[in-house]
Amino acid sequence: MQSSCRVTRSRVCCKALSPLPYELRMASAADPPRQHRPRPVPTEFSEPFWEGTRVGELRVQRCLDCAHWRWTPQLACPKCWSERYEWARSSGRGELYSFTVVRRSVDPDRFEVPYVLAVVRLDEGPHMLTNLVECELADIEVGMRVAVRFERIDDDFHVYPFAPEGG
Amino acid sequence: MDLREVAVVGVATTEQVRGSAGRYGLSYGLEALKAALADAGLEKSDIQGLYPMIDQWPQTGSANPGNYLHSNWPAQLGIPIRWFTGAVNSGAGTGASAILDAAAAIAAGYIDTAAIVLGMAASKPADGRTASWTSQAIQWNEWTGTYTAAQFALAARRHMHEFGTAPEHFAQVSATIRNYGHLNPGALMHGRGPYSVQDILDAPMVADPLTRLMCAQVNDGGAAMILSTLERARDLRKPVVRVLGGADQLSYPAYAEPPLLEHALGEAFSTRWVDEGFAMAGVTRDDVDVVELYDGFASWIVMQWELLGFCARGEGGPFVASGVMELDGRYPTCTDGGCESFSHMGAPALLRPLEAVRQLRVESPDPCPGWEQGKHSHEPGKCRQVRDPRVALGVSMGPPTGGGNFVLLARD
Numbered sequence A: 001m002q003s004s005c006r007v008t009r010s011r012v013c014c015k016a017l018s019p020l021p022y023e024l025r026m027a028s029a030a031d032p033p034r035q036h037r038p039r040p041v042p043t044e045f046s047e048p049f050w051e052g053t054r055v056g057e058l059r060v061q062r063c064l065d066c067a068h069w070r071w072t073p074q075l076a077c078p079k080c081w082s083e084r085y086e087w088a089r090s091s092g093r094g095e096l097y098s099f100t101v102v103r104r105s106v107d108p109d110r111f112e113v114p115y116v117l118a119v120v121r122l123d124e125g126p127h128m129l130t131n132l133v134e135c136e137l138a139d140i141e142v143g144m145r146v147a148v149r150f151e152r153i154d155d156d157f158h159v160y161p162f163a164p165e166g167g
Numbered sequence B: 001m002d003l004r005e006v007a008v009v010g011v012a013t014t015e016q017v018r019g020s021a022g023r024y025g026l027s028y029g030l031e032a033l034k035a036a037l038a039d040a041g042l043e044k045s046d047i048q049g050l051y052p053m054i055d056q057w058p059q060t061g062s063a064n065p066g067n068y069l070h071s072n073w074p075a076q077l078g079i080p081i082r083w084f085t086g087a088v089n090s091g092a093g094t095g096a097s098a099i100l101d102a103a104a105a106i107a108a109g110y111i112d113t114a115a116i117v118l119g120m121a122a123s124k125p126a127d128g129r130t131a132s133w134t135s136q137a138i139q140w141n142e143w144t145g146t147y148t149a150a151q152f153a154l155a156a157r158r159h160m161h162e163f164g165t166a167p168e169h170f171a172q173v174s175a176t177i178r179n180y181g182h183l184n185p186g187a188l189m190h191g192r193g194p195y196s197v198q199d200i201l202d203a204p205m206v207a208d209p210l211t212r213l214m215c216a217q218v219n220d221g222g223a224a225m226i227l228s229t230l231e232r233a234r235d236l237r238k239p240v241v242r243v244l245g246g247a248d249q250l251s252y253p254a255y256a257e258p259p260l261l262e263h264a265l266g267e268a269f270s271t272r273w274v275d276e277g278f279a280m281a282g283v284t285r286d287d288v289d290v291v292e293l294y295d296g297f298a299s300w301i302v303m304q305w306e307l308l309g310f311c312a313r314g315e316g317g318p319f320v321a322s323g324v325m326e327l328d329g330r331y332p333t334c335t336d337g338g339c340e341s342f343s344h345m346g347a348p349a350l351l352r353p354l355e356a357v358r359q360l361r362v363e364s365p366d367p368c369p370g371w372e373q374g375k376h377s378h379e380p381g382k383c384r385q386v387r388d389p390r391v392a393l394g395v396s397m398g399p400p401t402g403g404g405n406f407v408l409l410a411r412d
Helices: A011-019 A021-028 A045-052 B025-040 B070-078 B096-108 B146-164 B168-183 B199-203 B272-281 B296-306 B316-321 B351-361
Strands: A059-063 A086-089 A095-104 A115-122 A127-131 A145-148 A161-163 B008-013 B049-054 B113-120 B205-207 B221-229 B241-249 B290-292 B391-397 B404-411
Touching: A045 A059, A045 A086, A086 B205, A095 B146, A095 B205, A127 B290, A161 B404, B008 B025, B008 B096, B008 B351, B025 B049, B025 B113, B025 B221, B049 B070, B049 B096, B096 B113, B096 B221, B096 B241, B096 B351, B096 B391, B096 B404, B146 B205, B146 B296, B168 B199, B168 B296, B168 B316, B168 B404, B221 B351, B241 B272, B241 B351, B272 B404, B290 B351, B296 B391, B351 B391
Parallel strands: B049 B113, B290 B391
Antiparallel strands: A059 A086, A095 A115, A095 A145, A115 A127, A145 A161, B008 B221, B008 B241, B113 B221, B241 B404, B391 B404
16 A cells, blocks of 8 residues: 555545555545546656656766756756756655645546646756645645655555655 | 738637537637628638638548648638738747738738638547547556646746735736626626636635636637738728738647646746737837736736736736726736636637727627727726727747737727
């Protein structure tokens, strides 16, 4: 079971913490069956990133010429236009740049409200759009320290929500 | 080459509707285009340039199935097209940039007359989902449950964090704009007001801090605008509205990238592109009498005042709270009710500059008994026509933190 849906937490909190209709949640008797959250559709270009999530690494492009970290992925470095890059392993840690508690779901079949959409600024510099999990809604603050949690969608895909660091 | 001056000679909107089952965006676009030609007193054979933005193109089996952009247009309109630019779209702003592009082609002499056509009919989603255009199948964000309102909420939250902007500021924006729409018989939300700031704050939360009444509605409809040379415009039937100039700046891919104030307000913050647009138009911000911003979300209006250089960075909240957007304020804004009340077809397309034209022509329907003769009381809360406007600003700015375009228009 993923750590984001702890039995010690309240039902409401559990909903808030776990925006994802995980397979294991789907299997529980308490929850009616629902669709998976959208499964990412990788390209040849992005496959190294998704491979990283399967082995617990948050990989971000880093320029081999000027060492600039970039997200979202691009063919060439926006700083120096070099096309030489590596998929470097990020610390997976950073701070909460912004967040919103979503009360009107983009798709009620796939996303149960409330869920927390967030932007995280990684310590390496880039910003990522993600979800915030494992946190009381009232405790969320811009600037708080967060760390990545990999969540399994299926054998091929893990996604990368963040949670309070050390939580 | 000698540059020619350019004018708006025809405008039209169809009825704006919710959930137009069975009708195509093309159908709305054609209806609007016919009406705009009639407004101008021109024939379809006068159209040489075409700037279309259409969804729901019918699958008629003709050329380019599924492609609403290109070569089927001459077959549908029954005229050759000499200058075509589909989905003029810098920073998702498809209105002002199309006007600037058409004006450039006319000024240079490639064509004499151009039509901008908008027709949208895909607003109504199934099963309680948000409208189709509000979320995209991008592998980096689809799994998060993001959609347009949530992205703007992220930008709004960061603006609050950095500058102390408050939900009351956003609510003031929406109350002002929605109260214009309340007076506009053409608005989808006509007669639904008036709204207080508290009414806006008390509406159901969509994605905090944005309540439902801080968000644009989604609906279907059509709109069109015809441009020609100033020389020709002076021979036509409607008051002449000159295209003075403007500017366009693409900043980042909306929704694909996380919305960062830094895209526009951080290290790279600069109003230079706006300053240059005003300079080439030959007017200043002080000359502007009416402003049509893109009010997809109330928080975005707060930021647009900063991005356009009407107030300092971070001062957008207090700026709107001062009442500047009211009819008796310095810059009456979104005077038709904007995207929140008049119409929002899913793109910051043509409707904002189009309302600027109507204001300059003094042809705004409102409760004033003499509006059809151009007689208005100019009394806030009872009238929405700006008194004797000479210069108007029409803005199409799309991504949640920056990028877009604007056009400056003036009564001849």
